[in-house]
Amino acid sequence: MRLIDEAALDDMTLGSTVLGSGGGGDPYIGMLLARDAIRRFGPVPLVDLDEVPDDANLVFIAGIGAPGVIIEKVPRAHEYERVLQQLERFTGKTFDYVCPIEAGGLNAVTPFATAAACGVPVIDADGMGRAFPHLDMVTPTLFGQQATPFVMVDEHGNSMFLESLTNAWGEAYARAGVLASGANATIALYPMTGADAKRSLVRGALSTATAIGRTLREARENHRAPVDALVAGHEGVLLFTGKVEEVDRRNERGWTLGTAKLSGLGEDDGHTFTLHFQNENLAAERDGRIVATTPDLLMAMEIDSGVPIPAEEIRYGYRVAVVGMPADPLWRTEAGLELAGPRRFGYDVDYVPVEAGARETVG
Amino acid sequence: MSLRLGIDVGGTNTDAVLLDGRDVVAATKSSTTEDVTLGILNALEVVLTDVDPAEVSSVFIGTTHFINAIAQARGLEQVAVVRLATPPQSLLPMLDWPDHLTGIVGEHFYVCPGGAQFDGAQMDDVDEVRLRGIAKQIAEAGIQHVALSGVFSTVNPEHEELAATLLLEELPDITVTRSAAVGRVGLLERENATILNAALRTLAGRVIDGLEQVVARAGISAPILLSQNDGTVMTLDRAREYPIFTIASGPTNSMRGAALLTGIDDAVVVDVGGTTCDIGLLQRGFPRESTVAMSLAGVRSNFRIPDVLSIALGGGTVIEENGAVVGPASVGFRITEEAKVFGGDILTFTDIAVAAGAESIGDPVLVADVSASVRDTALRIAAERVIEAVEKTKLTSTDTKVIVVGGGGPLLAVLPGLEDVIIPAHAGVANAVGAAYAEAGGEVDRVYNLAGTTRSEILTAAREEAIALAVKAGARAGDVRIVDAEDIPLTHLGGGQAVRVRVKAAGPFHDFTTTDKEGR
Numbered sequence: 001m002r003l004i005d006e007a008a009l010d011d012m013t014l015g016s017t018v019l020g021s022g023g024g025g026d027p028y029i030g031m032l033l034a035r036d037a038i039r040r041f042g043p044v045p046l047v048d049l050d051e052v053p054d055d056a057n058l059v060f061i062a063g064i065g066a067p068g069v070i071i072e073k074v075p076r077a078h079e080y081e082r083v084l085q086q087l088e089r090f091t092g093k094t095f096d097y098v099c100p101i102e103a104g105g106l107n108a109v110t111p112f113a114t115a116a117a118c119g120v121p122v123i124d125a126d127g128m129g130r131a132f133p134h135l136d137m138v139t140p141t142l143f144g145q146q147a148t149p150f151v152m153v154d155e156h157g158n159s160m161f162l163e164s165l166t167n168a169w170g171e172a173y174a175r176a177g178v179l180a181s182g183a184n185a186t187i188a189l190y191p192m193t194g195a196d197a198k199r200s201l202v203r204g205a206l207s208t209a210t211a212i213g214r215t216l217r218e219a220r221e222n223h224r225a226p227v228d229a230l231v232a233g234h235e236g237v238l239l240f241t242g243k244v245e246e247v248d249r250r251n252e253r254g255w256t257l258g259t260a261k262l263s264g265l266g267e268d269d270g271h272t273f274t275l276h277f278q279n280e281n282l283a284a285e286r287d288g289r290i291v292a293t294t295p296d297l298l299m300a301m302e303i304d305s306g307v308p309i310p311a312e313e314i315r316y317g318y319r320v321a322v323v324g325m326p327a328d329p330l331w332r333t334e335a336g337l338e339l340a341g342p343r344r345f346g347y348d349v350d351y352v353p354v355e356a357g358a359r360e361t362v363g
Numbered sequence: 364m365s366l367r368l369g370i371d372v373g374g375t376n377t378d379a380v381l382l383d384g385r386d387v388v389a390a391t392k393s394s395t396t397e398d399v400t401l402g403i404l405n406a407l408e409v410v411l412t413d414v415d416p417a418e419v420s421s422v423f424i425g426t427t428h429f430i431n432a433i434a435q436a437r438g439l440e441q442v443a444v445v446r447l448a449t450p451p452q453s454l455l456p457m458l459d460w461p462d463h464l465t466g467i468v469g470e471h472f473y474v475c476p477g478g479a480q481f482d483g484a485q486m487d488d489v490d491e492v493r494l495r496g497i498a499k500q501i502a503e504a505g506i507q508h509v510a511l512s513g514v515f516s517t518v519n520p521e522h523e524e525l526a527a528t529l530l531l532e533e534l535p536d537i538t539v540t541r542s543a544a545v546g547r548v549g550l551l552e553r554e555n556a557t558i559l560n561a562a563l564r565t566l567a568g569r570v571i572d573g574l575e576q577v578v579a580r581a582g583i584s585a586p587i588l589l590s591q592n593d594g595t596v597m598t599l600d601r602a603r604e605y606p607i608f609t610i611a612s613g614p615t616n617s618m619r620g621a622a623l624l625t626g627i628d629d630a631v632v633v634d635v636g637g638t639t640c641d642i643g644l645l646q647r648g649f650p651r652e653s654t655v656a657m658s659l660a661g662v663r664s665n666f667r668i669p670d671v672l673s674i675a676l677g678g679g680t681v682i683e684e685n686g687a688v689v690g691p692a693s694v695g696f697r698i699t700e701e702a703k704v705f706g707g708d709i710l711t712f713t714d715i716a717v718a719a720g721a722e723s724i725g726d727p728v729l730v731a732d733v734s735a736s737v738r739d740t741a742l743r744i745a746a747e748r749v750i751e752a753v754e755k756t757k758l759t760s761t762d763t764k765v766i767v768v769g770g771g772g773p774l775l776a777v778l779p780g781l782e783d784v785i786i787p788a789h790a791g792v793a794n795a796v797g798a799a800y801a802e803a804g805g806e807v808d809r810v811y812n813l814a815g816t817t818r819s820e821i822l823t824a825a826r827e828e829a830i831a832l833a834v835k836a837g838a839r840a841g842d843v844r845i846v847d848a849e850d851i852p853l854t855h856l857g858g859g860q861a862v863r864v865r866v867k868a869a870g871p872f873h874d875f876t877t878t879d880k881e882g883r
Contacts, residue, residue, distance in 0.1 A: 029454070032454050032551075036453055036454065066861075068481070068548065068863055069481045071549045072517075072548055073448075073478075073480075073515065073550075074448075074514075075453070075454070076451070077453040078451065155449045183480075183481055317651060
């Protein structure tokens with residue numbers, strides 16, 4: 001157990017932008033919400049999975065909606081407190097812990113708002129080890145755990161309690177509900193026991209985010225290249241450095257789909273690279289050959305500052321380093337690849353582990 | 364003859380130029396004075412020596428007044444912030460401001476039901492009773508300036524407009540800045556810019572009155588326009604209401620000036636000052652914008668500003684260790700006393716460049732004793748830094764022209780590997796030239812509902828609206844072009860019902876005779 005204060009939160013937030021893999025929403029808003037809660041209620045305990053009793057009840061807490069809406073219709077602490085109260089009212093159970101569903105993007109830190117207000121600890125784990133767009137794309141699904149009963153609340157005072165047949169149905173109803181709310185709601189989902197969690201969650205996800213954030217911050221403070229520090233310290237693989245020449249972004253089925261085409265810089269001069277994204281970056285080609293795919297992580301980072309650039313914002317002219325990181329071993333199984341591999345997103349290619357796509361060193 | 368007068372009021376120098384079409388007919392550089400109007404008057408007297416003031420058809424002013432006021436926290440007033448949203452709000456205004464600014468602007472926050480959804484539908488009705496109560500509290504606190512924000516007011520501004528009318532009914536003597544008129548999507552950042560604008564309104568009135576008076580004293584009766592962040596201009600009446608739109612005009616003007624002085628619209632521009640070189644990219648005659656939103660003296664905003672890379676190399680940069688250490692220390696504006704060419708005893712980049720045969724500044728004899736090895740070592744290091752920064756700034760590996768402007772511009776001509784740079788005549792007053800070369804612009808930034816229409820129909824409508832706004836602002840109808848366009852779908856909404864569109868159009872003023880430009 002350790003206490004998360006404002007300084008730890010800053011590093012965690014910065015690291016979560018990397019784990020967002022180009023998606024996951026703007027963590028700045030999540031950080032403000034969590035920081036506000038820490039200022040009002042004090043630092044929040046973060047516990048390891050091993051400290052959680054097998055019979056304890058825990059649940060994922062997340063903001064759900066369109067990133068472009070969340071920056072405008074800013075979330076309120078009230079909903080993060082109410083969502084757990086409503087879940088307890090509907091299920092008749094008491095929840096002893098909360099946990100992020102994704103350590104990438106906005107939702108890495110939103111559970112701290114619930115934890116601080118309700119006086120429960122946050123668990124140092126998540127259901128993805130990154131960010132994914134669908135609420136059924138979590139490691140508990142691989143173990144047959146149910147997303148429901150879940151509760152969704154919005155700032156207009158509505159609550160939606162759902163029991164669904166499958167997690168895919170849960171996703172469909174959640175999406176309809178969030179649209180009705182005005183595209184910004186708060187959800188408590190995947191209620192589970194400590195024993196379930198130890199089996200199915202990605203351990204240490206928030207520690208990973210915090211360590212990545214610390215690496216980037218210290219590199220900047222010491223005037224070292226943040227991207228190099230990330231690659232050296234966190235199993236990162238430098239896939240490409242280049243300039244964004246062309247971005248094709250379109251909207252289909254409610255997702256941001258598209259590609260960013262890069263031309264090489266420095267050692268990659270003369271080579272091309274394409275990032276394919278659907279909210280998150282999901283596949284990468286070097287000179288027409290697939291070198292990395294989901295569920296491994298892919299980040300475009302501004303070369304000099306190391307600032308991760310979301311797929312929603314990548315634009316012509318950005319100078320980026322593309323860094324890959326291996327996904328949690330749970331995702332690299334047959335079932336994991338079926339749930340969140342390239343074919344699940346409509347890319348008719350085989351999974352390529354990111355280590356295999358490392359840039360051949362020149363000279 | 365119709366002449367355009369450009370004035371640039373910087374922290375150190377006040378520059379003025381007269382343009383006849385694209386030609387510079389007079390230019391001067393003078394020191395910025397404590398009372399800036401004196402410096403402007405001095406500069407105007409010089410450029411108007413051989414010109415009848417009646418021939419000046421328009422006056423363009425770029426000023427750092429307002430960004431300096433924010434940076435130094437001087438001349439700012441208290442602000443009451445009214446947010447139209449669902450109470451209670453957790454992420455309050457000014458959440459992330461530096462303490463010294465919060466102390467001056469105060470923390471007067473009020474939340475009133477109101478605001479819109481992403482598709483423009485009303486969220487809650489504006490609670491008029493509560494708003495009148497808020498007005499009473501603002502009056503009791505004796506606050507003169509209100510910053511008004513509403514959720515998704517960029518999509519549907521009706522609530523902000525209604526609330527502004529109501530507040531002004533109750534408090535006829537206050538100013539109200541509506542966020543939809545100031546910023547883009549992103550409530551907290553837009554609110555920040557709105558609050559800063561409200562805090563600057565009293566100062567803006569004073570400064571702009573001063574600018575009007577000094578131009579009149581010089582015998583000029585032409586309309587006066589103020590440079591904005593994006594290379595377009597606004598009227599003084601609008602600037603009184605929106606001083607915040609001037610804050611990033613400095614780097615924009617120097618890059619636009621480089622374009623006019625060379626006739627080149629796509630190039631890397633290096634602006635050499637006393638302490639730094641600011642390096643940016645011109646694309647189609649405008650600076651490339653930064654990928655990260657601008658922080659104004661520690662306050663997050665969502666203004667995009669020119670993507671400028673600063674390196675510690677300028678005319679006053681100190682050279683030590685036999686040439687092996689170049690900067691970052693600089694003698695800055697004291698260069699005329701401390702550099703060797705001016706009889707001082709500190710070796711600066713200016714001394715090294717003059718010793719290498721650059722355009723003579725001060726007395727070249729005074730640097731005759733600088734050894735060749737010190738000179739060449741320092742030149743090599745300086746050249747490496749500039750070349751590396753230029754390479755970083757370029758977007759393609761193809762040959763990009765490099766234009767050098769600013770007071771220290773001629774110094775770069777002697778750097779090895781930079782023999783091909785273009786240093787135009789009047790490079791030293793490129794800022795004022797850029798101010799005079801400003802355009803009229805129009806911008807649309809809104810979330811559109813896709814129901815019953817298509818993306819391409821929406822984009823076409825947005826482009827037409829932006830062009831119409833530019834024409835309304837004074838651009839010649841046939842010459843307006845789209846300078847920036849992007850559309851970002853709002854995601855995670857099954858079916859994709861909304862898209863955020865941003866389009867910027869700009870064009871030369873009626874009275875600006877353009878020659879055919881390449882690449883347009």
